[in-house]
Amino acid sequence: MKIKSLKLVYFSPTGTTKAIIQGVARGISHGAVELIDITKANARKQQLQTLENELLIVAVPVYMGRVPALLNEWLHTIKAHNTPAVCIAVYGNREYDDALLELKDTLIECGCIPIAGAAYIGEHSFSTPEMPIAEARPDASDLNHAELFGRKINEKLLSISSLDQSYDIKIPGNYPYGGITKVWSVDFIAINNNCTQCGICSEVCPVDAIDSKNSNSIDNEKCITCCACIKNCPQNARTIKDSPVKDVAIRLNKLYKERKEPVFFF
Structure with missing residues (x-):
């Protein structure tokens, strides 16, 4: 064919x-x-x-x-x-x-x-x-x-x-x-003083959940917890804070090392 x-x-x-x-x-x-x-x-x-x-x-x-x-x-x-x-x-x-x-x-x-x-x-x-x-x-x-x-x-x-x-x-x-189609609505991102408001996090967000003029403003209802903003931040200004997301990360790290x-x- x-x-x-x-x-x-x-x-x-x-x-x-x-x-x-x-x-x-x-x-x-x-x-x-x-x-x-x-x-x-x-x-x-x-x-x-x-x-x-x-x-x-x-x-x-x-x-x-x-x-x-x-x-x-x-x-x-x-x-x-x-x-x-x-x-x-x-x-x-x-x-x-x-x-x-x-x-x-x-x-x-x-x-x-x-x-x-x-x-x-x-x-x-x-x-x-x-x-x-x-x-x-x-x-x-x-x-x-x-x-x-x-x-x-x-x-x-x-x-x-x-x-x-x-x-x-x-x-x-x-x-x-099985499984779940909808993702959580959860506040899980910590932003430290290294943030320069460069706007990259807003650019890479797949659901437009981050304000392009103020990267500290995150719409948790839109956020799909993909962490693209965290992984693409050039200043490492965004991290996962204590939250259900961090709890899951700890569990996955422990149970799925193989x-x-x-x-x-x-």
């Missing part, structure tokens, strides 16, 4: 999901690649349409075992026409639970035909130098695996003349989906 173009859709506040999907694209090695970054709120106002001669790869982070609610809203607006699709979930070394299955089902509802799926590990949003959780992942081994996954996707496409010859991929998960490895499904 010949693919005319490759569309890469990803939500990646801290860059881990983007690194994985780009690794997969390198493995596929197609000349026509379109990057569709839906991390920023404005990007999620645009509807995506795909055709049967395009390959759609969608990569999302796992939040509390599920596809984040704000992504589900956008994903359900995709208009596809028998488009071959690959679903990828990136999680912080705990579990991906039902998120990958949920993503697969959503893409089917939109008119896609999933041909492969995978779960990768990225540094957890709550990870800090003091409480590392999957620190510095995806690493070289993860990215090599992503490229291998891309090559196998390419091999599968070349082995079939049409999607009629493809089979339903079996993705682990349960019905009804390295987990990526898996794929065809």
Whole structure:
């Protein structure tokens, strides 16, 4: 089966999901690649349409075992026409639970035909130098695996003349989906005197929860606890303070030290 173009859709506040999907694209090695970054709120106002001669790869982070609610809203607006699709979930070394299955089902509802799926590990949003959780992942081994996954996707496409010859991929998960789609509304960010009001935190926030003129002003109702503002602060002025988020970080650091490895499904 010949693919005319490759569309890469990803939500990646801290860059881990983007690194994985780009690794997969390198493995596929197609000349026509379109990057569709839906991390920023404005990007999620645009509807995506795909055709049967395009390959759609969608990569999302796992939040509390599920596809984040704000992504589900956008994903359900995709208009596809028998488009071959690959679903990828990136999680912080705990579990991906039902998120990958949920993503697969959503893409089917939109008119896609999933041909492969995978779960990768990225540094957890709550990870800090003091409480590392999957620190510095995806690493070289993860990215090599992503490229291998891309090559196998390419091999599968070349082995079939049409999607009629493809089979339903079996993705682990349960019905009804477990986990939680909505994230907490919680005050968890401490801001110290190193803050220069440079505005980078506001720029990287995927939900416009930080006032562009006053970075101390955070809308906790909008915040999705992605910690992009913390990880991207050039002055290290933002940290996780004593809060339910810090309690979870301590627990994850303690219980999930053992390295987990990526898996794929065809």
